Amino acid sequence: MTQATEAARRREPKALRREQLINATIDSLAKRGYAATTLADVADGAGLSRGIVNFHFASKDNLLTETIKFLQDEYTANWQAMLSRAAPDTVSQLLAMVTADLDKKICTPRKIAAWFALLTEAKTRPSYHQLAWERDEKYRTTLASICRTAKQEGGYRFDPQSTADAIYAMQEGLWLRMMLFGRSYRRETALSVVLDILSTIFPKHFAADGTPLKIHEEDHQRR
Amino acid sequence: MTQATEAARRREPKALRREQLINATIDSLAKRGYAATTLADVADGAGLSRGIVNFHFASKDNLLTETIKFLQDEYTANWQAMLSRAAPDTVSQLLAMVTADLDKKICTPRKIAAWFALLTEAKTRPSYHQLAWERDEKYRTTLASICRTAKQEGGYRFDPQSTADAIYAMQEGLWLRMMLFGRSYRRETALSVVLDILSTIFPKHFAADGTPLKIHEEDHQRR
DNA sequence: CGCTATTGAATGAACGTTCAACAAATTTGT
DNA sequence: ACAAATTTGTTGAACGTTCATTCAATAGCG
Structure with a gap:
């Protein structure tokens, strides 16, 4: 140099x-x-x-803790920003949450791989565990509250917390697939799987071809 | 001694x-x-x-390869056995697949933790990667074929492969949750989340309270 | 010159692997 | 039937390597 x-x-x-x-x-x-x-x-x-x-x-330990903190901060900041920028209707909010998870900035092969590498060790490391728990809780409760609204709007029968858990788990599972089989399973593939299942779970909020519909509430109250 | x-x-x-x-x-x-x-x-x-x-x-390397092979054999043998013992109707087959994944024999804290510990390293280890791929493929294609049958029976609109992927990803995500937060998130919790979402995805195959229904061949057309 | 950032060699601990010695089990020879 | 010979399983110490950490020396900065 x-x-x-x-x-x-x-x-x-x-x-x-x-x-x-x-x-x-x-x-x-x-x-x-x-x-x-x-x-x-x-x-x-x-x-x-x-x-x-x-x-x-x-120390090395501290470097790794700071790394997982960096990834978790970036992840949380990203979906919260996308959520606040999204339109206030339920479908837009829901789509903001799930597309944030698969956002180009967050969802890169190297970041996914690093996240899992650290997360797996979280079981035995209290400091990692704490960070994983925070990430989890914030996203999960937000998603559950959106599901609750959607239920009212669409008159669905599902349990909102359980459905939110299922959606969130599915997204983590898709991350795992992308980590393992990134060559054949990419962001775009995962995104289409997510959108498909959302239109199945919330049929009143999506057209037959999967196009998101904004539901206007004549007889429902919001949030 | x-x-x-x-x-x-x-x-x-x-x-x-x-x-x-x-x-x-x-x-x-x-x-x-x-x-x-x-x-x-x-x-x-x-x-x-x-x-x-x-x-x-x-070598240590070989011990770990044999360990992941052991876990993967046990996993695959378990769901295949449960599937073949299940009744031939679609709901029973579907339930066999998902309860096998959360079976008491397979889904123990120590086995889940070990599986993820090894799987995460699979990215850089060709022999692990191969085993993970095999486990994946078998389960995924079986699940997709059950979804295809269910679609015909229930007249659903979803894409079967995509729906199967979503269900499978959800299950892996629930495993991850159990690994990380096993104290608060157990097999029983995960199972109820799975059953809830299945009755949402396949409404014709479950009663309003989530009870599985056997569908008979009269309902085959529509939409 | 004092201060901060950086370097790279030294240190010591931890680990996988090897191996000579030994013990139990099994086979062979008589 | 029994002892000797051989094979098989096991032990724990020794070896060499790798790695995180320390630190004295150095170089750029105001």
Whole structure:
């Protein structure tokens, strides 16, 4: 590296270097898996020297905790933003939730792989477990409340919490499929599966061909 | 250990000792996770000495491959047996498939945890990947064919393959939930979520209260 | 010059694998 | 029938490697 770029690199603020290392961590998790990810891999991936991670993150454990926190923050911020930007009708809200989960920004092979690599270890790591639980709870309760509204609007018989659980579980299952069989199972495939099942579960909210319908409430009250 | 029991232990055939070590591996994977599972853990768990695994399995890698193979064989054999024992009507077949997935024998905390621990590493290990793919394909195509029959019987509009994918993904998602939040999310909870969503997806096959109905061949046309 | 970021070599712990020694079981020879 | 020889299963110590962490030395910055 030339001295000019070396100087420029050195001037980067701390937060940027941390993010750079977190990204190298995600890369390594996706490429090599949890067990085979070493600090040397991460440092090499970031183009930096061996001791650098312990300087910025104190320990490998902490680096991984910060990585899962990064992924979880990005995930939650993304669906919450998409939800608030969506139209207020039930179908739009529902679609916002499920397309956020499969959003191009979130749902990349490397991020999915890294997420599962960390999540699987969450069982034995309290700090990961806590983060997984938070992600879960927020999304799940929001989805359940949308299902409750939809039930009133469509006069459905299902139990809203149970249906929300089923939809959420299905999405996590599709993530798993994408992680394992990403070559044949992509975002677009998963999205069409989700849309199909939604139009089956909420038939009054979708046309026969699956087109979303906005339901107007003459005799229903919202939220 | 007394000499008598020591002698008895030594007489156990090779296959039994292998299964004993595989079980200790599942225990360790569930308790400590993939990364922290060592051969010393496995040997200690089985109450045997350090070098024993390399004698029976040649390498750690091979032990783990045999473990995932063991779990996958048990899983597949279980649902195929339950399916063949079930009544021939569509609802019974469908229920056999989904209850097999959540069967008490298969769906234990330790087996779920071990399965995910190994599966997550499958991305980077061709031999695991192959096994995961096999498990997937068999179950998925069987489920799709049942959905196809149900569609004819109930005059549903859904795409059978897509619906089967959604159901299967949901089940894997519920496994993930059980792994992560096993204290609050158990087999019984997951099962009720599955049954709820099935009666939503196949309304003609279930009564309003969710009771399964056997459909007879008169209803075959419509829409 | 003090301060902060970075480097890379040194350290020590953990782990998979190997192997010589031993013990039990089984086969062979007489 | 029984001892010797051989095979099979098991042990635990030794070995070499890998890895996270530490730290003294260094370089850029204001």
